[in-house]
Amino acid sequence: MKAVVMAGGEGTRLRPMTANQPKPLLPVINRPIMEHVLRLLKRHGFTETVVTVQFLAALVRNYFGDGDELGMSLYYATEDTPLGTAGSVKNAADRLRDDRFLVISGDALTDIDLTDMIRFHRENGAMVTIGLKRVPNPLEFGIVIVDDQGRVERFLEKPTWGQVFSDTANTGIYVMEPEVLDEIAAGGSVDWSGDVFPRLLERGAPLYGYVADGYWEDVGTHESYLKAQADVLSGRVKVDIDAFEVSPGVWVAEGASVDADAVLKGPLYVGDYAKVEAGAELREYTVLGSNAVVREGAFLHRAVVHDNVYVGPSAHLRGCVIGKNTDLMTAARVEEGAVVGDECIIEAEAYISSGVKIYPFKTIEAGAVINNSVIWEPRAQRNLFGPRGVSGLVNVEITPELCVRLASAYATTLKKGASVITSRDSSRAARALKRAVISALNASAINVLDLEASPLPVARFHTARENAVGGIALRTTPGDPQSVDIVFMDEHGADLSPAAQRKLDRVFSRQEFRRAFPGEIAELSFPARAVEDYTHELLRLVDISGVRDADMKVVVDCAGGTSSLVLPSLLGRVGVDVLTVNNRLDDASPTETLAERRRDLQRLSELVSSSRAAFGVRFDPVGERVALVDEKGQLISEERALLVVLDLVAAERRGGRVALPVTTTRVAEQVCRFHGVQAEWTSTAIDALTAAARGPEMIFAADGRGGFIVPEFGPTVDGLAVFLRLLGLVARTRLSLSQIDARIPEAKLLRRTVPTPWAAKGAVMRSVIEAAEHYRIDTTDGVRVVAEDGSWTLVLPDPTEAVTHLWAEGFDVDSAQTLIEHWARVVEEAAGG
Numbered sequence: 001m002k003a004v005v006m007a008g009g010e011g012t013r014l015r016p017m018t019a020n021q022p023k024p025l026l027p028v029i030n031r032p033i034m035e036h037v038l039r040l041l042k043r044h045g046f047t048e049t050v051v052t053v054q055f056l057a058a059l060v061r062n063y064f065g066d067g068d069e070l071g072m073s074l075y076y077a078t079e080d081t082p083l084g085t086a087g088s089v090k091n092a093a094d095r096l097r098d099d100r101f102l103v104i105s106g107d108a109l110t111d112i113d114l115t116d117m118i119r120f121h122r123e124n125g126a127m128v129t130i131g132l133k134r135v136p137n138p139l140e141f142g143i144v145i146v147d148d149q150g151r152v153e154r155f156l157e158k159p160t161w162g163q164v165f166s167d168t169a170n171t172g173i174y175v176m177e178p179e180v181l182d183e184i185a186a187g188g189s190v191d192w193s194g195d196v197f198p199r200l201l202e203r204g205a206p207l208y209g210y211v212a213d214g215y216w217e218d219v220g221t222h223e224s225y226l227k228a229q230a231d232v233l234s235g236r237v238k239v240d241i242d243a244f245e246v247s248p249g250v251w252v253a254e255g256a257s258v259d260a261d262a263v264l265k266g267p268l269y270v271g272d273y274a275k276v277e278a279g280a281e282l283r284e285y286t287v288l289g290s291n292a293v294v295r296e297g298a299f300l301h302r303a304v305v306h307d308n309v310y311v312g313p314s315a316h317l318r319g320c321v322i323g324k325n326t327d328l329m330t331a332a333r334v335e336e337g338a339v340v341g342d343e344c345i346i347e348a349e350a351y352i353s354s355g356v357k358i359y360p361f362k363t364i365e366a367g368a369v370i371n372n373s374v375i376w377e378p379r380a381q382r383n384l385f386g387p388r389g390v391s392g393l394v395n396v397e398i399t400p401e402l403c404v405r406l407a408s409a410y411a412t413t414l415k416k417g418a419s420v421i422t423s424r425d426s427s428r429a430a431r432a433l434k435r436a437v438i439s440a441l442n443a444s445a446i447n448v449l450d451l452e453a454s455p456l457p458v459a460r461f462h463t464a465r466e467n468a469v470g471g472i473a474l475r476t477t478p479g480d481p482q483s484v485d486i487v488f489m490d491e492h493g494a495d496l497s498p499a500a501q502r503k504l505d506r507v508f509s510r511q512e513f514r515r516a517f518p519g520e521i522a523e524l525s526f527p528a529r530a531v532e533d534y535t536h537e538l539l540r541l542v543d544i545s546g547v548r549d550a551d552m553k554v555v556v557d558c559a560g561g562t563s564s565l566v567l568p569s570l571l572g573r574v575g576v577d578v579l580t581v582n583n584r585l586d587d588a589s590p591t592e593t594l595a596e597r598r599r600d601l602q603r604l605s606e607l608v609s610s611s612r613a614a615f616g617v618r619f620d621p622v623g624e625r626v627a628l629v630d631e632k633g634q635l636i637s638e639e640r641a642l643l644v645v646l647d648l649v650a651a652e653r654r655g656g657r658v659a660l661p662v663t664t665t666r667v668a669e670q671v672c673r674f675h676g677v678q679a680e681w682t683s684t685a686i687d688a689l690t691a692a693a694r695g696p697e698m699i700f701a702a703d704g705r706g707g708f709i710v711p712e713f714g715p716t717v718d719g720l721a722v723f724l725r726l727l728g729l730v731a732r733t734r735l736s737l738s739q740i741d742a743r744i745p746e747a748k749l750l751r752r753t754v755p756t757p758w759a760a761k762g763a764v765m766r767s768v769i770e771a772a773e774h775y776r777i778d779t780t781d782g783v784r785v786v787a788e789d790g791s792w793t794l795v796l797p798d799p800t801e802a803v804t805h806l807w808a809e810g811f812d813v814d815s816a817q818t819l820i821e822h823w824a825r826v827v828e829e830a831a832g833g
Helices: 035-041 057-064 084-090 116-126 178-183 192-202 222-233 400-412 428-443 455-465 498-510 532-540 567-571 594-611 638-653 667-674 686-693 719-733 736-743 760-771 813-830
Strands: 002-007 048-053 075-076 103-104 108-111 128-134 143-147 152-156 168-174 207-211 216-218 245-247 250-252 268-270 297-299 316-318 390-393 418-424 447-453 470-476 483-490 553-555 579-583 616-619 626-629 656-659 678-682 698-702 749-755 776-778 783-786 790-798 803-811
Touching: 002 035, 002 084, 002 428, 035 057, 035 447, 035 532, 048 057, 048 245, 075 626, 075 686, 103 108, 108 222, 116 128, 116 168, 116 207, 128 143, 128 192, 143 207, 168 207, 168 216, 178 192, 178 532, 192 207, 207 553, 216 222, 216 698, 222 594, 400 428, 400 483, 400 498, 400 813, 418 428, 418 455, 428 447, 428 483, 447 760, 455 470, 455 483, 455 532, 455 719, 470 498, 483 498, 498 736, 532 567, 553 594, 553 776, 567 719, 567 760, 579 594, 579 790, 594 626, 616 719, 626 638, 626 719, 638 656, 638 667, 638 698, 638 736, 656 667, 656 686, 667 678, 686 698, 749 813, 760 783, 760 790, 760 813, 790 813, 803 813
Parallel strands: 002 048, 002 103, 048 075, 128 207, 250 268, 297 316, 418 447, 418 470, 553 579, 553 616, 656 678, 656 698
Antiparallel strands: 103 168, 108 216, 128 168, 143 152, 245 250, 390 483, 470 483, 616 626, 749 803, 776 783, 783 790, 790 803
């Protein structure tokens, strides 16, 4: 008598464990489920077995081969497409027609007495005998109702409670006569319970149900997978455990090394050649795969760890599954119900919350708190916030669900009844995601004033002036049309400070969101004159005297962005001849690639020189940053643009203070001294620059990346405001931008980035401090090492990436190159490179 083992299932409910291996190969106590099934068959006298395979069939064939190692003969019947439970057996019909046969699932753990089931079948003269098992919750199974003699009366597939008339579930184990194969249509998808059995029952064929006393568990969910491991260790199911029971319930396989000072509280299993160090603690129902390593101080309880897994010092695993070839570094923590797929890296002190699924080949950064499954994205970051707010791929990393949680977390940090400004760029993705943000804010008792599509400076302006406590703006990530940034603002319209970001991050990580009672649901409104109010205040506060008398012409490129909503009403009241380009909303291309940006800047340069304009300006798609072209059609670099505008402002004001990040060339300091202006250095964080811009006597601030602040109008980066300011300055000074640029000394500033593991960043900065003990040190942001001759180097760890940035400025390029190479070596040596 032959057996058929059905091993073609994908096991979609068990992903990510089955993302890159078939369900029958999932290990239970370090052996594939299907191997336990084959050993059961062997114990009951089955030596010839047909295995039906479909999903990742080669992996099943490669693992079991011809069955010789098990003392069996295995034959494989491969399905090109899924044929169903009956269709897969029909596919192997050529090997089954000579005698009755047994069908069993290759992904269910059982020790049912197959010999007794065959006896029952033979004595009743059955065509089909269905193995049945009484289960406490029959809703997830097919129910078979039998009479007192065991004859089948009725089938119910996945019944409701109102249809449950029995608790005998279909185990998927059948004894069949070969004529049953004639009842299955070839080539299509056919199921036993849904198609073949009901048809046979209707014809009065002898179908019987055998109610088994043994163990049976359909390993179809993560919960049942963990339960199956525990049941084996507890002795509830009879399977072969390939290990020595060194103490009651503690099984240790051949070649395993368990330190005498490790704590083992069974029942548990340690796989072959696994290593458990002193101070590690393994608690009940823990399973270690082959070659697993558990370092000192690690704690595992009800954790199933597959082969070749590294569990670092002080790691904490509870009620979870860890896929093969995965590394969990120092103090990593994985909670109840979490599943980490194969070949992942969980870096130091990362935290995987309950129920989270990490798919194969992912990296979870050090210190990251992961509350949501990581499926498509290759990395999960340690910080929620990046340099542009919360960023990620649309509908992959940034989904409507994430937007709801983020907005709910933000609302939880605010008082009920407060008001928040929302806005977006021209993209469809931002429009769709903003709706999720608004609904979450309203549901959390936060009123929303929605500016719809508007430039980011307009949103910042109204956040500061509408008695709002903050704002949320959604924009396409610059240069990446597939991604979006969610920008959170404080009551001043500035980006949230690091402290406020951490507060929001904590609420988001805990998922402890406040909800409004039905009577507290807040309102959504749309300010009617948002653009008009902004332009009115801009013209009132920014000095544009002399523009009408200067008879100037300028070229403006709106980049198809939201600045095109403001410029018509603004320029019509300024009195300047303007040639506009891309003055429209482009929802299909809300950002530009680097190549498109270069193309448009080249076109802007040609238009400026051919039209003899005073200068040209190109806004970014949200109107926040600008690129400048001089009257000759030459693009002014971002670093030089900062110096040119600084020189114009300082020359006119002859006093006051300017705010600049520490990465700015010290040529800016020379410009300030020449005009009697004082420079104030800030960290590179944009919130530090905006905070400094709110200070007394502040006349100018810029970040050196096309972002300018006009303090008399507002403390935030504003491309429209600086454009208006520049019009007035150029008109009054009667000098061209190229003339201003020519009188400013050239900077000799170099930059380099050095890869630095997260765990090494502290050691890097300590090494830099030690190496700079004989120099003057500035720690405004990172470590700036200043030599006696005034040359300097800045070493700054990146807050979101595993790199360290270096800047060096000397009196010539050679001296700057020598500086940056020296300090790069210091960083590389400290980083282990």
